[in-house]
Amino acid sequence: RLKIFRFVSLYYTDGDTCDLTKTRRVVEVKLRCSKKTDKSHATSMYLVEPETCSYVLGVESALFCDLADYTDEYGIPDNEKLIKRFQQQPPPE
Numbered sequence: 001r002l003k004i005f006r007f008v009s010l011y012y013t014d015g016d017t018c019d020l021t022k023t024r025r026v027v028e029v030k031l032r033c034s035k036k037t038d039k040s041h042a043t044s045m046y047l048v049e050p051e052t053c054s055y056v057l058g059v060e061s062a063l064f065c066d067l068a069d070y071t072d073e074y075g076i077p078d079n080e081k082l083i084k085r086f087q088q089q090p091p092p093e
Contacts, residue, residue, distance in 0.1 A: 006033035006068035007032040007068060007071075008075055009031075009074065009076055010029040011029075012026065018052065020053060026054050027054075027056070028055070029058075030056060030059070031059050032059070033064050034064075035065060043059060045058060045059050045060070
């Protein structure tokens with residue numbers, strides 16, 4: 001399966017109460033794979049508010065490229081894939 005956008009999405013709910021909507025604030029954190037050959041250590045971030053008191057925080061870095069292999073097609077971490085990956089990993093010495 002080819003993923004065009006390689007990212008991991010983490011959802012955080014039940015934040016502080018929003019004065020405008022009287023609902024709890026929510027944020028989606030998107031960790032996106034961004035391979036830049038000249039600056040592999042570089043990280044960029046952005047924050048948007050697509051709806052009142054609902055936020056998207058994006059962090060782009062080459063550090064997240066391997067993690068994206070363990071997500072589903074929506075960028076949600078796949079627990080089964082992650083468990084298999086860490087079970088295959090040799091214990092630290």
